Amino acid sequence: MEQMDQAYAVEQKGHLVVRRDEVGPRILFVDGGACDITGLSREKLLESEPERTVRGLEVQRLELDGCHELWVLSAASCNLDHMRELTQVNAALEEALKAAEEANQAKSRFLSSMSHDIRTPMNAIVGMTAIGLSHIDEKARVHDCLNKIQTASSHLMSLVNDVLDMSRIDSGRMTLSEEDFSLPDLIHDVAVIVRPQAAQKEQSLQLQIGGIREERLVGDPLRLRQIIVNIIGNAVKYTQAGGDIQVSFAQRPAPERGDGSYVWLDFTCRDNGIGMSEEFLGRIFLPFERVQNTTISRIEGTGLGMSIVKKLVDSMGGIISVKSREGEGSLFRVELPMAVSVQSRMEFSLPQGQTVLVAESREDQAGQVIAYLEEGGLKPVRLNSGLEAVTRLTEAQYEERMPCALLLGQELVDMPPLDLAAHVRQLAGPSFPILLVSEDDWAQIEYRAVRAGVNAFVPCPLFRSRLLEALAALTSQSERDEQDLNGQDGDYSAFRVLLVEDNELNQEIAMELLGMTGVQVEAAGDGAQAVEKFQNSLEGYYDLIFMDIQMPVMDGYEATRRIRKLPRQDAEQVWIVAMTANAFMEDVRRSREAGMNEHISKPVDVDRLMEILRGHLKPKAAED
């Protein structure tokens, strides 16, 4: 019985009716058994060439009339299995072929657009080089050309990088690093890259930080930055000039990943740009796809960016999602599990329970600053205007209950924050800590801010550690010695200042003020003495010279000229500050022409003196 079953099982028959005429043999009829045995559909069989189709099968041919035959097909089970396998392979191959053809088409489209995209910056480079060469005498024009060449080169480089990245990912050659990194530093780097892009299109780009508890993480910071920059960069690209882009970073616990050694890093980027159709959303993470929109000038790029982002997020074990509506904007959300660094959370020594004035009229920014300060055990008091701040500080000074610092924010309702800083510095004296929290590039505002009396700068987006660290450095310093300004800028006791002043009382006051900072002060009573002292000192002995102008024997201009001419290396480098009541523009110019670096007016304002120490000796301290 078992054998019979086997025989039954191994034998299967199928039938074809084949017509033979002058055209050649054709299949006219097919039954299900023939389909099963051949692995082909009825339609395919009817279209196929009979002899080739039955090759390898057992066929019994029965002639029906002069031109029709009945073909009885039979196959053993092993053959049948083989056929089924072949059928599946065929189907898979067909799928693969189809995918390959589609990919090929996408790649052809890609090559076609890439050739344009590469040519465009190349053309710019070639063209601007030619223009620059033809205007070689016009420095400004050449400068402009070089700037444009630099922009085009960067663009070209990013195109090439994208292609190489994709190729690396596709070939499985890309590995993620596992290194300890600072999230604030990473976000700061991102801001430095994307802010100018948004500014160029006059877009409002807001970077918000919410509830970041773990600032030191472990992962691949380079690839993480790539993900974030790519998404924000796309938002900038696909949002019209003047549009809004809101980026936020937050963290939440990842209990599913164990004992708190992991967190989820949530990054969202929302824009009100051109958005995407539902149809495109289905393809957004496929390589070589780009949104087409006529309202935005032609977008350049490889179309690989989002595909790379997706693959990077996948390989980090994260999730990326996108919501979008055409004409309304897009929202990207990336969730990444990140390991928390074993490096412990930084603790700062802050004057617990003391008041910090927060002068900031922007609600969101002020709220965050206040939350961080409260976490640090401080008592923040928020003020919206410069007038409120000055009133409060005047009262506090009178009642001898000064706050431990003034924290200046981005905006005030009545004046620019730096104008307030300048007045507060005079009102509250040199040791009062003034901290600036700003989105501005510090390099751009440093000169004005230091001149206005700002002691420290904390960049935005704002992180708890950076804020509290800066505040701790300033306030602990202030506690140590109200007049002592060493601290965050380095130890001034390593520096030597030459004070050139003929008036004894002035000399005494200045010596006392400078002495309180710890700096070593030596005095000279006139210009000639100053030159002699400098000449007889070792190279680099003096770090700074404060030079009175009107003096007997030799005035400050002449003394400076002679010092500058001395045949020693530090003669040209030593920083010389003119101190004089002669405040005409011509006097400022004359002191510069004599070789002085700076000019302060008399009576010497103690705050200005301190600013110069901070401004000039700080970098040296850092270098040392």
Add this chain to the structure above:
Amino acid sequence: MQPYQEEYLVNLRQFAALSQRERPGELTCEEYAARIMDNRARTIQLGRRNMELLRTGLFPVLDDLFAASPEELRELEEFSFRLYDGRTELDVGLFCQIHQALLSLARQKRDRSAMIRELYWLGMGRNSLVSKLVGLEMSDIEEYIARMRLCFTEAAAYLKYYHEVEDTETRGYILRARANMALGQFHSPGEKVALLKKTLKILQDKYYQEKAPSLPWERFIYLTHQNMTSSIAHSREKVMTPDDMADIMESAYIVYQQRFDEAEMQGKQPPAKSAFAYYAIEYFCGLYDLETFLTKVEGLLDVADPTDYSWDGMYGMISLPAFYSQYLAQYPEKIPSRVAYVEHLYRRMLSYTDSYPGDPGEGNLFLYLRQLSLTFIETGGGVPYGEFLQRLLLRFAPEVYRHSRTVAEGVRSLCSVIMEDDPTFFDDIDFIRDICAPAEKRRTVLDYAMGCGLFHDVGKISVIELFSRTPRQWFEEEYEMARLHTLAGQILLEPRPSTSRYAPAALGHHTWYDGSRGYPSAYRRLDCPARQMVDAVGLIDWLETMTSSSRMYSDGPKSFEEAVEAAAQLEGRRFSPLLTARLRDPGVAEQVKDALKRGQEDACRRMYEDALQTMGREG
């Protein structure tokens, strides 16, 4: 006072007199020109003498202020109040310099009363300086307003310790500082109203009055009401609460109703200034619509007397049209039906100004005309704006006019040479590139060069006190303020069709060719199609200044050849090498030099003719 202080004050008055437009008297044109140059030379001498006096007299005292005797300090204060006493202004910049030093001293000594007093006076001085910056955007002058307001705020903060202050004088300073916190512009009228409301509450509080009964409380309160009614923004779109409006109406009633009653008793019309202010506040507070308000203002304009040269008469003839224009400019849909009326008002104003019998440099004439320069509406058939500006320069800023006219000839001459060499040189400018006919293109370029030269310094009208009434070199803060003339020039020229194309020259003529220095940052050379022309104006402006005898710098004027040599040293950095290269050709340099001379002569001749026409020969 010290002799140097007395001499400085005498020099200030002489300086002011010499800076006025000269009457032609019986002089010929050549003699008149010589007189102008002589006066200018004398002002320079006075300026240099003043600097010498400050260097030898004042600065050594400031140098050693900590060691100054009480007598020296008293003299210093007395001197400062002769420079500026809160009303009369002779040298506010120096006043601020002295009080800044005295404030530093007071802080150092921790002398609270002195600090409050010095903060008050420094605030007053800064307020006076800020009020000289006319017509500029709030964002451009915000820092100066903040500096002024912070001084008053710090002094006013001592109000909390009013009961501990022993002397009435210091109490008075605290209260006045509190009231003065509301001086100057604000981002929104609500801020100002809130400050004034609080001040009024303080001033009306018996607690404060009883502690200093001898203070002029009624006056303090009246002035605060007056401040409440003045400088309220003209736009009704600004956010105001009904309470704020009620307070403003209350203050307006207190300030103006009494004047109206007095006028009615005497059977006269109320003064135009009060009537307009009252109407404006009523309109602002929503009592009637714009059309009704404009009709009421037209009623005041119609009865203005063209023979009345009193302050109120001048107000009606010049200032009122300026305010009227300002409202129209804010609502341009109201202009088309009023074009003929505006043209009539401006023609009437010019004729009134031409017939002014007194010295036009005195009184409010210039202040009102300057106000009109900011709100002027240019109409097709009316007075061209450029012509109006030229008259202002000619009569109220003669030195700026002379310089501008001279520069204009110089730029024209340089452009003429350039057009010979390279007719496409200015083709980045649309309206020049579009011209095909060479002769027409050349003429257009030369006319444009002339206009750019004539108007490049027109912004000085807005900060004229710094340029023609500072009897010495500037201090650093004054120099910063003086730089605003570039932005002010752009603000004047750009909105009006007949002058808008000259705006880049006004904005950019002090920037450096390579962008490394100069001002203002708002001018981006490479983004400006007219940059080649702006470069030319910048170069010739510099050459004229270097060679002019009007330089107050002690190294004196350079010869033209020396100045060209110095410009060549700055080639590629400050100046365009394409321009300095042309000046290397001695023939071209000579041509430009002659043009500058010709420009100066032409300027003097026009000043003479205008003076003859408007001032006559008497005097």
